[in-house]
Amino acid sequence: MKATLKNEIIKRLVEANGEPISGQQLADEFGISRTAIWKHMKQLQEKGYAFETVKKRGYVLTATPDTVDDANISMALETENFGSRIIYEQSMTSTQAIAHNKAQEGAPEGTVIICEEQTAGRGRMMREWKSMKGKGIWMSVILRPEIAPYEAPQFTLVAAVALTKAIADISGVQPEIKWPNDLLIEGKKCTGILTELQADPDRVNAIIMGMGINVNHQPNDFEEEIKDIATSLKIASGKHIDRATLVAKILYYLEIYSAQYVKEGFEPIKSQWESYSCTIGNRIRATTLQDVFIGKAIGITNDGVLQLQLDDGTIKGIYSADISL
Ligand code: BTN
Numbered sequence: 160m161k162a163t164l165k166n167e168i169i170k171r172l173v174e175a176n177g178e179p180i181s182g183q184q185l186a187d188e189f190g191i192s193r194t195a196i197w198k199h200m201k202q203l204q205e206k207g208y209a210f211e212t213v214k215k216r217g218y219v220l221t222a223t224p225d226t227v228d229d230a231n232i233s234m235a236l237e238t239e240n241f242g243s244r245i246i247y248e249q250s251m252t253s254t255q256a257i258a259h260n261k262a263q264e265g266a267p268e269g270t271v272i273i274c275e276e277q278t279a280g281r282g283r284m285m286r287e288w289k290s291m292k293g294k295g296i297w298m299s300v301i302l303r304p305e306i307a308p309y310e311a312p313q314f315t316l317v318a319a320v321a322l323t324k325a326i327a328d329i330s331g332v333q334p335e336i337k338w339p340n341d342l343l344i345e346g347k348k349c350t351g352i353l354t355e356l357q358a359d360p361d362r363v364n365a366i367i368m369g370m371g372i373n374v375n376h377q378p379n380d381f382e383e384e385i386k387d388i389a390t391s392l393k394i395a396s397g398k399h400i401d402r403a404t405l406v407a408k409i410l411y412y413l414e415i416y417s418a419q420y421v422k423e424g425f426e427p428i429k430s431q432w433e434s435y436s437c438t439i440g441n442r443i444r445a446t447t448l449q450d451v452f453i454g455k456a457i458g459i460t461n462d463g464v465l466q467l468q469l470d471d472g473t474i475k476g477i478y479s480a481d482i483s484l
Pocket residue numbers: 253254255256277279280281282283284286288290296297298299340341350351352353369370371372
């Protein structure tokens with residue numbers, strides 16, 4: 160779907176790089192009246208975008224708001240398709256719940272659901288996921304890969320690689336991947352991934368890829384029960400991170416790696432995953448729904464299953480578990 164006109168206007172002003180563009184020029188380029196352009200500019204100002212009006216010469220974009228709204232993300236997008244439809248609200252119950260509905264209604268691959276604050280954010284195993292206003296990235300992306308349902312869990316690992324690379328590019332800090340779905344910095348969690356499926360017995364209709372990233376949190380922003388185990392990109396890098404630019408970079412890598420997965424399978428991505436992993440090579444405790452296994456994590460299979468060498472030497476395949484290091 161085409162980006163909205165407001166997003167196109169912002170993109171055009173960013174590309175102008177400080178050169179004023181007149182209302183008439185914008186009106187001609189977008190095929191609408193000058194009054195319509197003026198109305199769009201007014202609405203953008205209300206959202207926190209600022210313009211200088213250079214006498215007789217036109218508009219210059221001077222400031223953008225610290226939000227993850229669709230216009231802000233669109234101007235940084237480098238994708239073919241992912242992010243061409245962005246559903247953004249200040250506050251949502253859970254982007255994951257909304258993405259499920261949109262996927263059922265037929266939303267295309269690469270649709271993004273994102274907000275500033277979630278009031279009922281959820282993590283794995285139905286845990287609560289705290290989603291503080293304006294501090295993090297709380298988003299769900301709809302993927303529609305042509306794969307069988309048993310392959311879907313590997314998409315958590317694909318997303319982990321995409322997220323790791325995007326975070327390193329934008330923040331300068333390299334997170335580690337804790338199998339299967341956490342990103343850690345210096346042993347503390349900065350990101351969680353929630354992969355959910357809409358599938359028939361033999362085919363995936365949609366993967367709802369939920370991502371929660373603690374971006375600009377200060378230490379005091381974390382509640383007592385998680386403050387010793389959670390961190391943010393700001394705490395780790397010492398700088399404020401532009402969340403919209405990070406979202407655009409995540410979509411860039413997610414598009415590349417999910418296409419690569421569909422074409423070539425997990426193997427080429429697996430070696431990248433292993434290079435960022437802090438699980439492999441370590442003695443760990445894996446708590447599954449039924450049991451607890453302790454042993455050395457010796458690798459993941461081409462299907463993304465964790466291989467645990469138990470103390471008696473046997474190898475146990477772990478499909479889903481909570482891992483403590
Ligand atoms: C976990 O580590 O348990 C996964 C956390 C996933 C949180 C994200 S935030 C965006 C999306 N919406 C939700 O309600 N959950 C996911």
